[in-house]
Amino acid sequence: xxxxxxxxxxxxxxxxxxxxxxxxxxxxxxxxxxxxxxxxxxxxxxxxxxxxxxxxxxxxxxxxxxxxxxxxxxxxxxxxxxxxxxxxxxxxxxxxxxxxxxxxxxxxxxxxxxxxxxxxxxxxxxxxxxxxxxxxxxxxxxxxxxxxxxxxxxxxxxxxxxxxxxxxxxxxxxxxxxxxxxxxxxxxxxxxxxxxxxxxxxxxxxxxxxxxxxxxxxxxxxxxxxxxxxxxxxxxxxxxxxxxxxxxxxxxxxxxxxxxxxxxxxxxxxxxxxxxxxxxxxxxxxxxxxxxxxxxxxxxxxxxxxxxxxxxxxxxxxxxxxxxxxxxxxxxxxxxxxxxxxxxxxxxxxxxxxxxxxxxxxxxxxxxxxxxxxxxxxxx
Amino acid sequence: xxxxxxxxxxxxxxxxxxxxxxxxxxxxxxxxxxxxxxxxxxxxxxxxxxxxxxxxxxxxxxxxxxxxxxxxxxxxxxxxxxxxxxxxxxxxxxxxxxxxxxxxxxxxxxxxxxxxxxxxxxxxxxxxxxxxxxxxxxxxxxxxxxxxxxxxxxxxxxxxxxxxxxxxxxxxxxxxxxxxxxxxxxxxxxxxxxxxxxxxxxxxxxxxxxxxxxxxxxxxxxxxxxxxxxxxxxxxxxxxxxxxxxxxxxxxxxxxxxxxxxxxxxxxxxxxxxxxxxxxxxxxxxxxxxxxxxxxxxxxxxxxxxxxxxxxxxxxxxxxxxxxxxxxxxxxxxxxxxxxxxxxxxxxxxxxxxxxxxxxxxxxxxxxxxxxxxxxxxxx
Numbered sequence: 001x002x003x004x005x006x007x008x009x010x011x012x013x014x015x016x017x018x019x020x021x022x023x024x025x026x027x028x029x030x031x032x033x034x035x036x037x038x039x040x041x042x043x044x045x046x047x048x049x050x051x052x053x054x055x056x057x058x059x060x061x062x063x064x065x066x067x068x069x070x071x072x073x074x075x076x077x078x079x080x081x082x083x084x085x086x087x088x089x090x091x092x093x094x095x096x097x098x099x100x101x102x103x104x105x106x107x108x109x110x111x112x113x114x115x116x117x118x119x120x121x122x123x124x125x126x127x128x129x130x131x132x133x134x135x136x137x138x139x140x141x142x143x144x145x146x147x148x149x150x151x152x153x154x155x156x157x158x159x160x161x162x163x164x165x166x167x168x169x170x171x172x173x174x175x176x177x178x179x180x181x182x183x184x185x186x187x188x189x190x191x192x193x194x195x196x197x198x199x200x201x202x203x204x205x206x207x208x209x210x211x212x213x214x215x216x217x218x219x220x221x222x223x224x225x226x227x228x229x230x231x232x233x234x235x236x237x238x239x240x241x242x243x244x245x246x247x248x249x250x251x252x253x254x255x256x257x258x259x260x261x262x263x264x265x266x267x268x269x270x271x272x273x274x275x276x277x278x279x280x281x282x283x284x285x286x287x288x289x290x291x292x293x294x295x296x297x298x299x300x301x302x303x304x305x306x307x308x309x310x311x312x313x314x315x316x317x318x319x320x321x322x323x324x325x326x327x328x329x330x331x332x333x334x335x336x337x338x339x340x341x342x343x344x345x346x347x348x349x350x351x352x353x354x355x356x357x358x359x360x361x362x363x364x365x366x367x368x369x370x371x372x373x374x375x376x377x378x379x380x
Numbered sequence: 381x382x383x384x385x386x387x388x389x390x391x392x393x394x395x396x397x398x399x400x401x402x403x404x405x406x407x408x409x410x411x412x413x414x415x416x417x418x419x420x421x422x423x424x425x426x427x428x429x430x431x432x433x434x435x436x437x438x439x440x441x442x443x444x445x446x447x448x449x450x451x452x453x454x455x456x457x458x459x460x461x462x463x464x465x466x467x468x469x470x471x472x473x474x475x476x477x478x479x480x481x482x483x484x485x486x487x488x489x490x491x492x493x494x495x496x497x498x499x500x501x502x503x504x505x506x507x508x509x510x511x512x513x514x515x516x517x518x519x520x521x522x523x524x525x526x527x528x529x530x531x532x533x534x535x536x537x538x539x540x541x542x543x544x545x546x547x548x549x550x551x552x553x554x555x556x557x558x559x560x561x562x563x564x565x566x567x568x569x570x571x572x573x574x575x576x577x578x579x580x581x582x583x584x585x586x587x588x589x590x591x592x593x594x595x596x597x598x599x600x601x602x603x604x605x606x607x608x609x610x611x612x613x614x615x616x617x618x619x620x621x622x623x624x625x626x627x628x629x630x631x632x633x634x635x636x637x638x639x640x641x642x643x644x645x646x647x648x649x650x651x652x653x654x655x656x657x658x659x660x661x662x663x664x665x666x667x668x669x670x671x672x673x674x675x676x677x678x679x680x681x682x683x684x685x686x687x688x689x690x691x692x693x694x695x696x697x698x699x700x701x702x703x704x705x706x707x708x709x710x711x712x713x714x715x716x717x718x719x720x721x722x723x724x725x726x727x728x729x730x731x732x733x734x735x736x737x738x739x740x741x742x743x744x745x746x747x748x749x750x751x752x753x754x755x756x757x758x759x760x
Contacts, residue, residue, distance in 0.1 A: 002700050003719070016403065023400040023423050024658075026705075026719025026731065043403050043425050278404075282714050297710035304684065320382050325406075330677035334662050339383070339406025351406065 004294055005030055007062055009052050010071025011038030013340040013349070014270045014286075017278070018071075019044050021286035027294070032061045039340045040071070055079050062088045069247060069293045070269050073100045074149075091195070091246040091293040092268045099243050100268040103176050104147040110263055113242045115235060117263050118254070119179040122147075125169060130162035132177045143178040144168040156212065181262060183254035187221050188273035189236035192248050192288040192298055199240055200288065200301045201233040202281065207252065207273045213347070216368070217310040219276045219303060222360060224255075232261050239266070248289040250274060272312070272349075277301070279336040279354040280308025305356035311367040313351035315344040317376030321351075328353075328370045335370050384674055385410055387442055389432050390451025391418030393720040393729070394650045394666075397658070398451075399424050401666035407674070412441045419720045420451070435459050442468045449627060449673045450649055453480045454529075471575065471626040471673040472648045479623050480648040483556050484527040490643055493622045495615060497643050498634070499559040502527075505549060510542035512557045523558040524548040536592065561642060563634035567601050568653035569616035572628050572668040575675045579620055580668065581613040582661065582681045587632065587653050593727070596748070597690040599656045599683060602740060604635075612641050619646070628669040630654060652692070652729075657681070659716040659734040660688025685736035691747040693731035695724040697756030701731075708733075708750045715750050 003026045008015045011033030019029045019040060032048050033041040041047045050057040052075050059082070062068055067089045080094035092100075099106040107120050119136050123129050123144070133142045146155040146168060158180060159165045168175045186207045193199040206221035207214055221229070236251040250271030252264040274285035283291075283299025291298050318324055321344065328335055332355075339351040351374070355367040372378035383406045388395045391413030399409045399420060412428050413421040421427045430437040432455050439462070442448055447469045460474035472480075479486040487500050499516050503509050503524070513522045526535040526548060538560060539545045548555045566587045573579040586601035587594055601609070616631040623629075630651030632644040654665035663671075663679025671678050698704055701724065708715055712735075719731040731754070735747040752758035 003702060003721070019423070020400055020403040023396065024716070024718040026717075026721055028422060028721070041425070042408060043399070045421070045423050045425055045427065047425065291709070296706055298713065299709070299715075300713040322383060326676055329671070329679070333678065333680040335679075336404070337406075338404040341383070341406050341408070 003027055004066035005064060006290060006293065007032065007065030007068045008040070008044075008071060009058070009061075009068060009075055011035070011040040011047075012071045013039045013342070015040035015071035016043055016340060017275075017338070018069075018270060018286045018289060021284055022290050025287065025290055027290055030061070030065055032058070039342050042341045053079075055082055058083060059086065062086065067091055067293050069289070070097075073097060073268065077101065089195075089293075093244065093246065096244045096246065097268055100266045102147050103145055103265075104174055106266055107176065109243065110239070113238070115239060115263055116260060118143075118181045121177050123175050123177040126162040126165040129159065129165040129177055133162075136179055138179055141180045143180050145176045145178065146171060147174045147176050149173070154212075181254045181264075182257050183262075184257050185221075185255050186264065187224070187232060187253040187255050187261065188217070188271070189232040189251045189253060190248065190271065190274045190277075190285060191233070191236040191240050191251075192285070192292050192301070193237075193240040193245050194292040194298060195246050195295045197241070198298055199237050200298045201237055202274065202277060202285070202301045203303055204229045204232045204253075205273055205276065213312070213314070213349075214272045215312055216364075217273050217276050218360070218364070219280055219308045219310075228255070228259070228261065235261070235263070239263075247292045248274065248285050272310075272352075275338070275352050276308040276310040276354055278338065280305055280356050306358045307360045307363045308354060308356040309360075309363045309367040310352055310354050311371035312349050313339075313353060313371050313374045315346050315348040315350050315375070318374075319344050321374050324374045324376070328373055331373075332366055332370060335366065337370070383407055384446035385444060386670060386673065387412070387445030387448045388420070388424075388451060389438070389441075389448060389455055391415070391420040391427075392451045393419045393722070395420035395451035396423055396720060397655075397718070398449075398650060398666045398669060401664055402670045405667065405670055407670055410441070410445055412438070419722050422721045433459075435462055438463060439466065442466065447471055447673050449669070450477075453477060453648065457481065469575075469673075473624065473626065476624045476626065477648055480646045482527050483525055483645075484554055486646055487556065489623065490619070493618070495619060495643055496640060498523075498561045501557050503555050503557045506542040506545040509539065509545040509557055513542075516559055518559055521560045523560050525556045525558065526551060527554045527556050529553070534592075561634045561644075562637050563642075564637050565601075565635050566644065567604070567612060567633040567635050567641065568597070568651070569612040569631045569633060570628065570651065570654045570657075570665060571613070571616040571620050571631075572665065572672050572678055572681070573617075573620040573625050574672040574678060575626050577621070578678050579617050580678045580681045581617055582654065582657060582665070583683055584609045584612045584633075585653055585656065593692070593694070593729070594652045595692055596744075597653050597656050598740070598744070599660055599688045599690075608635070608639070608641065615641070615643075619643075627672045628654065628665050652690075652732075655718070655732050656688040656690040656734055658718065660685055660690075660736050686738045687740045687743045688734060688736040689740075689743045689747040690732055690734050691751035692729050693719075693733060693751050693754045695726050695728040695730050695755070698754075699724050701754050704754050704756070708753055711753075712746050712750060715746065717750070 005028040190202040203220035208216040250267040336354040570582040583600035588596040630647040716734040
């Protein structure tokens with residue numbers, strides 16, 4: 001049977017879980033991985049080890065692929081244009097992906113299409129930061145972000161004065177200043193869009209961060225006003241359409257104290273805020289990402305349970321989690337564990353757990369207990 | 381992280397789906413496959429191509445595996461004993477597996493532990509068959525089975541007279557005669573058992589065969605008397621315990637017109653009658669098989685939906701199913717398609733579809749439509 005080959009650039013856990021979702025679809029998967037030990041490289045059959053920053057490596061890899069997609073957003077835009085010029089479909093394409101690669105480009109574009117964002121401006125030095133702080137009337141603190149390369153809290157600073165603002169400029173890359181939003185919580189609106197424009201929206205979720213890293217996701221976001229939820233979904237669909245996104249788009253949002261929603265970040269790939277969908281939705285974000293990049297009809301994104309909770313498993317005290325993992329399985333036969341095959345390092349995302357059910361308190365407790373036990377912060 | 385390596389002998393779809401279930405568990409998978417094109421070999425990273433009938437190939441393969449399990453029941457018993465003597469855990473072990481390999485051994489053992497079976501006897505020639513037919517008072521037809529090597533209706537004959545009974549003896553292997561049971565339907569009781577004796581039972585399902593090949597499975601079996609369902613589950617757990625099964629055990633049953641349940645066949649591996657569990661149970665048969673062979677605590681086997689229906693996709697008129705597959709996705713965004721990556725040959729199992737919901741008629745219609753459309757027997 002001549003089913004298509006999806007070329008995945010990047011060997012992290014997103015690639016691993018996309019491969020898992022592609023197996024029942026009958027899709028062949030080819031992986032470009034930094035090392036043979038990467039999370040996805042352990043479980044994929046057809047693995048090329050190479051550097052995605054090298055155009056010839058990418059070109060060699062792309063031969064025999066029907067489409068190229070990504071585990072991360074770090075492939076240089078000009079390489080993606082070169083692949084497209086070679087006739088390889090790149091999804092999402094470089095014109096869309098640049099908005100997830102460059103926060104300056106993203107903010108300018110969202111402003112242009114009328115999507116509400118935190119007040120922001122590109123800044124050149126600490127003096128600019130002080131001027132930005134004064135302008136808004138809110139003063140300090142101000143959030144500074146390098147426009148490229150940040151993730152999981154890296155490349156982000158919250159500064160309380162112009163004197164504290166020297167650090168972000170040291171790398172010599174453009175810096176974006178943003179107001180520190182007075183938010184009540186963070187939400188994520190996840191949508192999937194196909195090349196011919198079909199799009200589906202997952203229920204809006206609540207995303208709880210600890211030290212700038214996603215910790216807990218609750219689907220759907222508890223107590224979220226229906227009108228606000230609809231507005232967030234429409235906003236995400238609007239962004240996907242305007243930017244020409246193909247595949248999964250995560251729109252990270254602030255819900256402000258005064259009832260607005262502002263866009264924090266965009267990610268154009270399966271996203272941590274969508275991991276709950278593996279066990280909690282009719283069609284997971286990974287399955288729908290594969291379907292979208294192949295321009296197949298999309299699957300139903302609706303939830304299968306009243307509540308689904310995802311908690312990330314971070315590396316902690318146990319270099320080997322196997323006995324903790326065994327304990328968690330014994331304690332909760334309904335627990336869904338997802339391990340990434342990665343070496344444990346403190347604070348590193350090495351897996352996640354999903355739980356679902358009718359009672360949110362119970363579902364939260366079960367997921368948090370399992371993740372804490374695996375990390376070693378809970379021992380009973 | 382030093383998670384264990386499961387060595388899977390056989391590269392068919394059962395191995396493919398077991399690998400899929402092992403990915404979130406963080407389990408490393410090593411495959412012994414006949415060819416690099418086999419269903420599982422397409423999607424597994426660590427593949428050894430070799431002949432499972434060769435002991436040295438098996439021994440080489442087993443090095444570096446923490447446990448050996450199977451996609452099929454064809455590995456010679458003496459090879460499994462040799463692996464065990466080498467210190468490799470083989471699960472299910474040869475003492476259990478022989479009951480799924482040899483129908484004569486299976487029948488004798490089930491008789492000994494008091495499990496009801498169709499009337500049966502080993503027969504040496506057509507004269508024996510005539511005597512067997514006369515004895516029971518039921519006369520012909522009689523079912524003849526080669527004790528080893530049959531599956532999906534192969535190695536099984538229904539004969540109407542002693543004259544018709546010559547064929548089964550031609551292969552020179554022992555033949556088992558069985559009464560042709562007057563059954564109202566076929567059921568399957570699926571259980572999973574771990575080495576330290578934990579066991580879980582899936583709901584008893586109805587299995588509908590067409591031309592001796594499984595076509596449709598309905599979970600749970602509609603209208604099944606609760607007492608009878610419980611008896612079937614207990615019978616399967618009893619067999620698993622008495623035979624020392626480790627992993628998934630499928631007990632195929634006849635429900636007779638007079639309200640009895642009789643064992644038809646045993647399979648000691650994930651089984652077609654359990655494919656519904658991939659989308660319909662909290663923990664799939666594949667995930668629980670992996671957990672069992674590693675002696676991990678088992679997952680909850682209960683259903684997630686009121687009704688789940690599985691229909692096999694057989695090869696039909698389309699050598700390439702891709703456009704039919706696209707059509708099915710568009711028609712039913714809730715459909716769960718599972719393709720095996722196999723070349724289409726008429727009548728060959730190349731995939732299955734699962735549907736679930738509250739309305740059995742609707743769930744059945746959707747699954748049958750999709751499977752028929754993929755096969756080419758439905759064109760609208």
